[in-house]
Amino acid sequence: xQQVKQSPQSLIVQKGGISIINxxxxxxxxxxxxxxxxxxxxxxxxxxxxxxxxxxKKEGRFTISFNKSAKQFSLHIMDSQPGDSATYFCAARGGTxxxxxxxxxxxxxxxxx
Amino acid sequence: DSGVTQxxxxxxxxxxxxxxxxxxxxxxxxxxxxxxxxxxxxxxFLIQYYNGEERAKGNILERFSAQQFPDLHxxxxxxxxxxxxxxxxxxxxxxxxxxxxxxxGPGTRLTVL
Numbered sequence: 001x002q003q004v005k006q007s008p009q010s011l012i013v014q015k016g017g018i019s020i021i022n023x024x025x026x027x028x029x030x031x032x033x034x035x036x037x038x039x040x041x042x043x044x045x046x047x048x049x050x051x052x053x054x055x056x057k058k059e060g061r062f063t064i065s066f067n068k069s070a071k072q073f074s075l076h077i078m079d080s081q082p083g084d085s086a087t088y089f090c091a092a093r094g095g096t097x098x099x100x101x102x103x104x105x106x107x108x109x110x111x112x113x
Numbered sequence: 114d115s116g117v118t119q120x121x122x123x124x125x126x127x128x129x130x131x132x133x134x135x136x137x138x139x140x141x142x143x144x145x146x147x148x149x150x151x152x153x154x155x156x157x158f159l160i161q162y163y164n165g166e167e168r169a170k171g172n173i174l175e176r177f178s179a180q181q182f183p184d185l186h187x188x189x190x191x192x193x194x195x196x197x198x199x200x201x202x203x204x205x206x207x208x209x210x211x212x213x214x215x216x217x218g219p220g221t222r223l224t225v226l
Binding site: 032034036042043044046089093100101102103104105106 | 115117146155156169171205213214215216217218219220
């Protein structure tokens with residue numbers, strides 16, 4: 001129940017296209033859903049996050065769509081650029097006490113020029 | 114730059130050895146988290162410290178231990194190293210235990226030969 005399932009494992013998108021990465025969870029106690037972006041040789045960096053009381057959050061070209069009833073959330077990257085090529089991790093946090101952040105397994109995105 | 118520093122950047126050692134990884138959190142952050150990232154397992158939470166005290170344990174082996182010092186820097190000690198311990202080890206920090214965000218350091222790449 002503490003898992004976050006992420007798909008696809010890898011993704012190739014043409015420049016200017018839309019990249020979509022999906023995550024699903026089981027634990028209804030999760031109350032915070034961030035996405036992290038990781039470039040090779042670097043640590044993950046917070047990209048965008050959403051709470052379950054909203055269905056969508058947009059920051060620039062990055063949008064999180066959240067479906068509470070389906071327990072799914074996704075990251076959409078509009079007008080994908082080669083500089084977006086990185087590994088993306090979804091995560092979920094929640095429950096009482098220690099706020100453990102559970103990560104998905106990551107999606108390696110390659111945006112071709 | 115997240116403000117979290119980790120040393121060393123790379124570490125190559127032999128099986129059976131012991132190593133110490135060091136982390137300095139962002140200024141003002143009291144919580145430090147350690148994660149292990151390997152190719153087949155994604156980001157695995159190891160342990161969390163808050164203001165010098167252990168707060169939570171994840172998938173940390175008994176051969177591993179950590180501590181947080183009065184100046185809030187943290188060290189992760191890995192002993193009796195095995196080939197399978199080769200991975201990236203990340204430290205992250207946050208202002209408190211209830212904080213949503215995690216600010217990750219650049220990581221230490223450990224190679225056990």
